[in-house]
Amino acid sequence: MNKINIALVGATGLVGTMFLKILEENNLNIGNIRLFASKKSKGKKIKFLNQYYEVEELDSSSFDNTDFIFFSAGKDVSSKYASIAEKKGIVIDNSSCFRQEKDIPLVVPEINFSDIDLTKRKLIANPNCSTIQCVMCLNVIKKLYHLNKIVYSTYQAVSGSGTKGIFDYQSSLEGYPKEFYPYDISKNCIPQIGDIKENNFTEEENKMILETRKILHLPFLEVYSTCVRVPICYGHGVSVYVETEEDIEIDNIIALMKNSKGIVYQEIPLTENINNNDVYVGRIRKCNHNSLMFYCTSNNIRKGAAGNAFQIIKKIIEENLLFK
Numbered sequence: 106m107n108k109i110n111i112a113l114v115g116a117t118g119l120v121g122t123m124f125l126k127i128l129e130e131n132n133l134n135i136g137n138i139r140l141f142a143s144k145k146s147k148g149k150k151i152k153f154l155n156q157y158y159e160v161e162e163l164d165s166s167s168f169d170n171t172d173f174i175f176f177s178a179g180k181d182v183s184s185k186y187a188s189i190a191e192k193k194g195i196v197i198d199n200s201s202c203f204r205q206e207k208d209i210p211l212v213v214p215e216i217n218f219s220d221i222d223l224t225k226r227k228l229i230a231n232p233n234c235s236t237i238q239c240v241m242c243l244n245v246i247k248k249l250y251h252l253n254k255i256v257y258s259t260y261q262a263v264s265g266s267g268t269k270g271i272f273d274y275q276s277s278l279e280g281y282p283k284e285f286y287p288y289d290i291s292k293n294c295i296p297q298i299g300d301i302k303e304n305n306f307t308e309e310e311n312k313m314i315l316e317t318r319k320i321l322h323l324p325f326l327e328v329y330s331t332c333v334r335v336p337i338c339y340g341h342g343v344s345v346y347v348e349t350e351e352d353i354e355i356d357n358i359i360a361l362m363k364n365s366k367g368i369v370y371q372e373i374p375l376t377e378n379i380n381n382n383d384v385y386v387g388r389i390r391k392c393n394h395n396s397l398m399f400y401c402t403s404n405n406i407r408k409g410a411a412g413n414a415f416q417i418i419k420k421i422i423e424e425n426l427l428f429k
Contacts, residue, residue, distance in 0.1 A: 108136030109422070112171045112194070114186070115178030116140035116151060116160055119267055120199060124175060124411035125153050131419070141167055142178070168193035172427060173418050176200065177410065191228045195421065197414045199231040204316060206230075211319050213237055214416045215367045216244045221417075223426055229417060233309070234409025235259050235332070235341050236316040238384045242345065242401050245365050246358055247321060250349035253395075257313055257330040260342040261298060262376075263290060265405050271338055286334070295334040307332060340376030341409060342402040352394045359389055367408075379404045382412035 111128075115121040121142075128135070140151055141163040149160040161167065163186060168174055174190040176183045177199040187203070190196050203209045210220035211230045221229060232240075239257060246252065263270035269285045277283055277291035288295050299308025306314070310330040317328050363370045367383055374385035379402070388400040403409060421427055 107427075108134050109173065109427075110137045110171045110194075111135060112139045112141065112168055112174040112190070114141045114163060114167075114174065114176045114182065114190075115199075117142040117146045117149065118177060119264055119271075119406050120177040120410040121175075123406045124177065124414065125151070127407070127411055127415045129154055131415070133419070133422070137170070139167070139171070165189050173197065175414050175418075177414075187228060191226070194227070195223065195418075195427070196228045197231055197417055198228065199410055199414060201233070201312060202230075203228060204230045204232065204312070205319070211316060212417055213240055213320055213413060214420050215365075216240060217320055217322070218417075218420055221421070221426075223421075231410065231414050231417070232316050232320060233312045234265055234405040235261060235309075235343055236313050236320070237409050237413055238341065238401050238403040239313070239343050239345055240317055240320045241365075241368060241384045242362065242386050242399060243317070243321060243347070245361050245368065246347060246349070246397075247323075249357060249361065250351050250353060252321070252323060252326055252347065253350055254327040254346075254348040255317060255329070256346040257310075257328070257332075258344040259309075259313075259330070259332045260294075260335045260344075261309075261332060262337045262339050262341055262405055263334065264339050265298075265334070265341065265409075270334075274336060274338065290334060290336050292336075294336070296331060298332040298334055306330065337376065339404060339406065340379055340402055341405040342374075342376060342400065344398065344400050346392070346396065346398050348396045350395070353391065353397055355389060355391050355397060358397070362386055362389070374400060374402050376402045376404075380407070382408045382416065384408060 147162040168190040171194040180200040183200040183202040263274040273285035309332040313330040314328040374387040386401040
């Protein structure tokens with residue numbers, strides 16, 4: 106088996122750190138790995154598989170001799186460098202930069218891996234963290250019924266804002282004034298994630314709406330979302346309301362959830378101690394003849410970001426698509 110060369114852009118952030126952890130947990134045949142971050146992190150040493158690697162500053166020549174490049178350094182960095190990297194290897198981008206581009210697949214491997222066509226584009230978009238866990242569950246329902254309407258209410262951990270979010274939360278708990286969030290996150294659930302746009306939905310809410318339609322291949326699906334930042338460090342929770350065309354049978358939905366790869370059914374799904382790529386779902390109950398509600402949660406840094414990206418890489422290798 107050919108050795109795999111990987112470049113990680115954003116190696117010192119939460120998602121980058123988790124990506125390295127997941128690589129260590131799995132037995133990929135890695136030949137070389139290069140770590141990139143901002144100028145202020147240049148020269149930092151990071152331990153990976155019992156070796157220390159020096160963090161490099163990113164430039165246009167950073168992607169030579171790479172098979173996979175994972176970007177998790179923000180939209181501006183991806184906008185500048187991802188198209189350059191695509192000429193050298195397969196790019197998985199964790200920012201929102203390319204998610205709505207028509208010719209760029211937005212992929213959750215358990216759902217729509219077949220959207221990837223490496224003969225056309227070698228750039229793959231990684232979805233929003235909350236979207237990923239929701240569509241995992243919605244796709245199960247979609248196998249049984251036609252979806253008519255989705256309404257999301259999210260409870261999103263501060264780690265979704267990166268290290269700045271965690272620092273602001275922890276320092277606020279200790280009595281220091283807020284620095285990052287517009288309100289004291291240690292004392293509030295903040296019903297605004299991102300700027301409020303012209304349609305009166307926030308940036309995060311619009312991401313969930315548009316990404317759900319694209320991943321599920323339902324461009325006209327009615328989707329609404331309210332996204333709330335909550336004072337916990339890790340794990341996003343989402344309450345989901347679903348309307349279908351047909352009458353529903355809750356027992357059939359629960360049975361299929363229990364037998365779906367990547368989903369764990371629990372009566373009361375809790376966020377704490379989730380350290381895997383699974384989505385936990387429960388509180389499934391019928392509202393009327395053609396509607397239901399459920400609650401799902403997952404580790405937003407793992408399945409919501411680094412884990413989903415790794416699963417894409419792993420499946421490309423398993424499907425023998427890399428060296429074709």
